[in-house]
Amino acid sequence: MTGHGQYRYVGPAELCGQAIVVDAVVAGTYAVLANWLAGREQRELAEPFTFVVALDGVLRLAPRRSEHVALAGGLDVLAAGEVRFGSAGTGWRVAEVTNQSTGYCPDPDSWPAMGRALDGLGVPHPGEFTDRVIFRRCPACGERNIVRENDFVCALCDGALPAEWNFVPS
Structure with missing residues (x-):
């Protein structure tokens, strides 16, 4: 890290004061996670879930269209993004995982926190983000940007974006 x-x-x-996420789970054990996933409809399992890793290292999950900040209760996080699970024999595995969260804009270096949370649950995973999102704040206009194809240019003002992650850490 x-x-x-x-x-x-x-x-x-305005999203920071949103109501508490409906149908979220604090995945403190594999059994809790497995039971929650088993209760999802097939269409929900076909797309990723919103996740945060709270400061206590616990994975929190909610349906995809949930806001990360609401899932985190407005608090700081160790990691945030989206995760899709697939079946693995009689259990679950991580099929895809990304740091895609425009609310927290986490660096791909947030993976170790997610990896530890999954390891603690005993969930097999790919060992890294399957899709790494690069976020930068434009020094000229302040806009949050996703860097695509290594093009470090602000989508709003065409200003140069820094090579290093530049959001203020907590």
Whole structure:
């Protein structure tokens, strides 16, 4: 990890006060996670779930269209993104996982926190994000950006984006 450690919410202020996420789970044990996943409809399992790794290292999950900040209760997180599970024999495995969260804009270096949370649950995973999202804040206009195809240019003002992650860590 590059020292970011934890991530503060950097998205729209109006989302920070959202109501508590409906149908979320705190996956403190594999059994809790497995039971929650078993209760999902097939269409829900076909797409990723929203996740955060709370400061206590526990994985929290909610349906995809849930806001990360609501799932985190407005608090800082160790990691955030989306995760899709697949069946693995009689259990579950991580099929895809990404740091896609425009509310927290976590660096791909947040993977170790997610890896530890999954390891603690005994869930097989790929060992890294299957899709790494690069976030940068534009120094010129302040806009949050996703860097695509190594093009470090702001989508709003065409300003140059820094090579290093530049959101203020907590």
